Amino acid sequence: MQNRTWVRFVESFILLPILTMSNAPVGPISQAVIGIVNTPSIVSLQKLNMEASGLLAINDALDQKLTDQKAKAQAIDAYFKARSMPLEGTGMKMILEAEKNNLDWRLLPAIAVRESSGGKNDCNRVQNNFFGWGSCKIGFISKEEAIEIVAHNLGGNNPNTERHYDNKTTRQILRAYNPPSIVPRYVEQVISIMDAIGEADAVLIVAATS
Numbered sequence: 034m035q036n037r038t039w040v041r042f043v044e045s046f047i048l049l050p051i052l053t054m055s056n057a058p059v060g061p062i063s064q065a066v067i068g069i070v071n072t073p074s075i076v077s078l079q080k081l082n083m084e085a086s087g088l089l090a091i092n093d094a095l096d097q098k099l100t101d102q103k104a105k106a107q108a109i110d111a112y113f114k115a116r117s118m119p120l121e122g123t124g125m126k127m128i129l130e131a132e133k134n135n136l137d138w139r140l141l142p143a144i145a146v147r148e149s150s151g152g153k154n155d156c157n158r159v160q161n162n163f164f165g166w167g168s169c170k171i172g173f174i175s176k177e178e179a180i181e182i183v184a185h186n187l188g189g190n191n192p193n194t195e196r197h198y199d200n201k202t203t204r205q206i207l208r209a210y211n212p213p214s215i216v217p218r219y220v221e222q223v224i225s226i227m228d229a230i231g232e233a234d235a236v237l238i239v240a241a242t243s
């Protein structure tokens with residue numbers, strides 16, 4: 034009976050929170066304390082804490098990316114709005130497609146401005162072609178489809194046109210899109226519009242909305 038009582042006393046002592054051990058005399062750590070620290074529950078808790086920290090970091094990165102996307106979209110739409118261009122409201126779609134196809138975020142809106150004044154002067158014979166794509170012989174179901182298809186091509190992701198655009202810089206893409214032999218200052222004109230929309234790596238601030 035005395036042995037059982039002693040065992041129960043020791044077990045109850047081991048189950049005490051580790052924090053109570055901080056006032057214990059300095060000396061070699063007992064096997065009992067080591068056992069507590071290495072219990073599966075403690076290890077699991079540490080793992081959960083690490084996973085939680087990782088998730089927080091991922092969420093922070095996603096929040097920052099979303100904020101950046103919104104800011105760039107607002108910059109594009111603000112440019113369109115200031116000039117009463119019909120493409121106002123397509124900023125976010127242009128940003129998403131530019132990211133998907135690894136393009137400068139300002140390229141699509143700048144080409145649209147150069148080719149059709151931001152949708153004011155679309156190709157006459159076809160619909161929703163404000164990029165002048167295919168020499169104005171190709172139409173699209175919607176503005177969104179036009180943005181998707183042109184971005185897909187300019188990113189070098191269409192096997193039929195990749196020889197013109199794959200692994201090219203923005204200037205090289207523009208030269209292929211409209212060669213200097215056809216429009217001598219086309220590249221410089223589009224680049225100028227891009228610069229007016231915003232800087233390539235600018236830190237933008239999302240405007241407050243009511």
